[in-house]
Amino acid sequence: MRYLLFPLLTVAFLVAALTPVSRKLPKTVTLTKATLQDKIKGGWAGQVIGCTFGGPTEFRYNGTMINDYQPIEWYDGYIKQTMLNNPGLYDDVYMDLTFVDVFERKGLDAPVAEHANAYATAGYMLWHANQAGRYNILNGMKAPDSGHWLNNPHADDIDFQIEADFSGLMAPGMPNTAVQLGDPIGHIMNYGDGWYGGAFVGAMYALAFVSNDVNYIVSEALKTIPAQSTFYQCINDVIRWHQQYPTDWKRNWFEIQKKWSDDVGCPDGVFRAFNIDAKINAAYIVLGLLYGKGDFTKTMEISTRAGQDSDCNPASAGGILGTMLGYAKIPAYWKQGLSEAEDIDFKYTTVSLNEVYAMSLKHALQVIERNGGRVTGDAVTIATQTPKAVRLEQGFSGHFPVQLRSINKDIESEYSFDFEGIGFVLKGEAKPKNRSLWQYESEVVFRAELYIDGQKTETANLPVSFTKRRHELFWKYQLPNGKHTIRVKLLNSDADHVVRMTDLLVYSDRPVKAR
Template sequence: MKARKLHGLAVIAFLCSLKIGSPAAKDTVNDKLTISRKALFDKIKGGWAGQTIGVSFGSYTEFKYNGTFIQDYQTIPWSDGQMKKLMDDWPDLFDDIYMDLTFVDVIERLGVNAPVDSFASAFAHAGYGLWHANQAARYNILNGIAAPASGHWLNNPHADDIDYQIEADFAGLMNPGMPNSASAISDKVGHIMTYGDGWYGGVFIGAMYSLAFIHDDIEKVINEALRTVPEQSTFHQCIADVIRWHKKYPRDWKRTWFEIQQKWTEEVGCPEGVFSPLNIDAKVNAAYVVAGLLYGRGDFALTMEIATRMGQDSDCNPSSAAGILGTIVGYDGIPDYWKKGLENIEDVVFKYTQMSLNTVYQTSYQHALKMIAQEGGSVGEDVVVIKKQVPQAVRYEKSFEGVFPISKTEVHQNINNELSFEFEGTGFVLRGSANKNSGQREEHVFVAECYINGAKVEEAKLPTEFRTRRYELFWKYQLPKGKHRVKIVVRNPSPGHHVRAWDYIVYSDEPANGIHEHLQ
């Protein structure tokens, strides 16, 4: 970005350069890190505050720039009162935070070794609305498919989506310098709603937060965190590419954006993003986070600007980037310009929770002290000694193995009793929803059956209630390659409600017409 054409208010923030790291905060000897309790708390506080600033900064851009970046001439608005206004007028924006707080609360109630079922139950029964992998997982849990099956791609068409990636901050912040312990928590919680690259997104983000406590160098944080992700995964390969492109084009984030777009943005999983510019895939949005951190060069404003301007999930991405950078520099190291207005919201309880920022600063700090002690460190009156962990790769897993979308057919009709269609391939996803008719106040739970080639393969509940809805009507992967006939039967139609089919996507075991081979 040649002239760093950022919005006018941010330019003021550049007048004071950002110094990375907390002076005299830590002393490292071999495999141990000694850090003052004050510095530890400051870093945890910086991580939570950074997330909040970042999501507020990118708020009005979310999914408005899909398949493109935000041009330099377009101002991204910011003011001292923006965070307070958003907390008052748009509290659901802060899903990056209150989703984390669901899991923080479970740990507070049941301890740092709380079982996965407790996390899953709290998540599934929470009052907030959910989307994509989260909502598919919630439906699964409420209907008898427990974690980790709730996040597996055969049961969750959104398994590679960004969901856990934006919720994993808590795991890293409570495991300072201990990325493997953060990964162990992510194994439990992340598999509630994701699998494969979707899970790796949370593992990677959690590891970056964890390593931000012990490394001042952003490139070091990124490279070390990437060691927690198996090299054969497409997630690892995508982030490794971003690191390589940054070295090749160190002053041109847009060139790296184009490289990401060209190589990594072909959606396979998320049905909403297939044959669409929308991309909520974890690795692509993580690539934007990493690009923001690398090209931001420790500058808080520039980091958020670039992570936001790359588009797609452009409130969550600057939230992750600013949270990681906030952990590196600590709360006191975040420029005052960006902290203006924080004091007006730090005691405000996030919607759907009983926690404010001031509450979670303290709670997350106490969880970190417990994890430090549990993992072989020690907690003193003024300092703590962290037993640092060498990042280790988690196990390899892959979603949508051998699954390629080959067509999308519009339907746009109500299923009054039955809907049938034929396709040739190895799988399908039928998108749609159960709804109340205009003026209807009562909810209804449809019972529908799916038949493939005359055999009943599933009976499913289709609630009209938004919070408990089934995100797709029906899907099936790994069918024998060939022609198939699908019939959907609604067993309990209601005059005040309807099931609407939008479209269906067909998958096969190879790309349509072998186009990939022709393009080699």
Template structure:
């Protein structure tokens, strides 16, 4: 593929499909870049196809390798027809795209001024299953909580999890060359389920997508996009470390992985505290960047590294594959990775009415709308984008001054009442509900929560997988003293289980574990 490379003030612009007018240096400062409609759509298609390829490839390894890398001797399958087979046989794998598609559909139906509540209600009432921050937010919204309260760390113990990071692709793909426009979308949508570093994951990923429309250098994309994240955030510091370590160890991605593990493997998600499991946004974003930097534009190598880094190893190659797919464009994703894709492009993703072919077209139209909105022009065969220099979003931090100090595994069925005692400034009590026998109608447990002898709330704990509460109860910013938490089941039923899993305690200082 022949490229004309223009070295200009902000970086290197992709020559294929882009045209630079006279006095390009001055034009760049004004932020005007032209691209053919054909090339614009090809890049949008590359982004969506790249996500689908990446998540399909990494699917079998998701959270199978936690705290370790996947050795090169372990094969990861890929063959012609695999994408279609997976979409039909394992539709739940594509939860990476369900939320993306739900948000695209809202914009498609309601336009660019769609209110935040429309996005919140769209996924809260959707039929697809969710987990982590998404499910916690869904429960909050169904319980009547405001959209931007649902993802706040006070109300969502999973606020720093990966959720919006893996569903922010749509924001970047509809904002070509406009990272700050993508950040505005992320501010509206991403705060429904995440906050702080969890939100920054989506801001950063969205920005990388937008810059993939302009630059053909993944190293530049990684660095420029990070300018959208406040420098004092842990998310920024973590990704900056990856960039620095890549410079120090340019041929050894596992060395950088080891340094990441040593410094940043401190998941605050109650599922991962003092465990190898890590669903933290910044750590998994680091694996995306690991793949992009060490992959160096090679599609297969990028997917391999972001998958073999472990943890959420379907989401991470999905993100990396989508960003690189946008940079390359659909037509230039290697044929090996697209084999069998075409026969899957008209299949609607389960729980949706959208297929890849449909979302290619919708995203293209949304991109044209965004180009117009932000001062660009749309012609018959070409568009002119008013490009943006990345600007940092506002600073925010989840769980300030809080550190995990203890974790106690319980694994016991709660018949009518249960309690726990601890010393600290906060806790999360993890639990789940289910029917004893398959096919039993759903049941909603009504549970009173008492903290230090005072009733604080009555919570609904549905057995329905799509409406369940992600954790029994939690509270932060408590006095640093001894506490007792008690739950009382108002409507016990022998046909259903209320299973207490574990609890995590937080304090004011980190502890060795």
């Protein structure tokens, strides 16, 4: 018996060492205003640093990681140069700032319609759930319908996840309040896992103000997400694999790839290595945070080298870690040249980093006082919150992609096709016939009707304008299982523009079994 005792004790010790300790925050945490400002600055600065660092590799490594021997450049002046010469890279930042600006102009109680209209009418280009949500808003649909998966094929995409930083930076130590602030905004463009990505990120930011333990921040923030959701299950797996392989982030990456790399919703990612789904990219944020162990450089490297959306993921990880460390403790290497960029307005906005530092402090103090905290002179007392899970939402349930059929035809007047299943997405775009016209923002809008099994189900606008476009031509889910005939009828034509169909994505009520 004594010969078995040592191995059993060893196993017990390892299990205890690898199991997250359940801890509770004190009911109140008091910071100075200077410390609170430093953490807010760290959050925004970390986001900008991560976005800049990962920009050159964004979606160039899909379904693979960036090998260690490949350098990713960083140098003094890089941030300013990127902001001036490649401002579109910072879409996750200027989207964030859109909502911060609404809070600044309209107050904390600004209705969601103010946020929806501000982003829908902004001059920046958008993609995926953001663009689908924008189209819905511009065409009369309101949130939360604009982000619902039945109206938005990109509902599970990363969009709100990369824009939710504002919610956590406004709610120090209050993860539930962060989630509540983001809830109506996140549903402008997302639903289900797509919303959960933003809720999770916002909660991590909130907890980063009051904890210096990265493992605790990650595991506690996940408690805001329903355990039944696939988002929760994915991130919980990453935490579990980190316990199992605590020094090998690449082994964890492979486990994520094996189990969670199949996209279901995004028509651009299904059957392709490209994956902008919220949960797998959130997994890469968590990968960087857990294996980075509070080290800013390691966190940047891992969250970037995991691939896919490799600028947004280190931006989120860097922002969360920057909040935990505070601006002053972000290594000087990563802040080199940052001060030169802090007074530059982000493109499509009238807001600079220095301005958002100040606005976010103002908003955070207001939120703290509204939620049981107090501000007394230089002392800021936060009434901390125990994370609580939000309602369950799950998009695309019972829908399994089974076919991607190439079409590559222009619609002359009408086009018909058959498919067998319960749903479809017809990909394509309204565009100029001549490449020379692509640089101009056309006002041409096609009108088209959708018929399913002989019944007209929709009449849609198909703008040529890139900022107003419909991201997919038509889609429909939750059809009776069986054979369906689809007809698209074009109601108008234009000499210089066409409606081009590219691919047909088909869904069934059961997955295809590998032979």
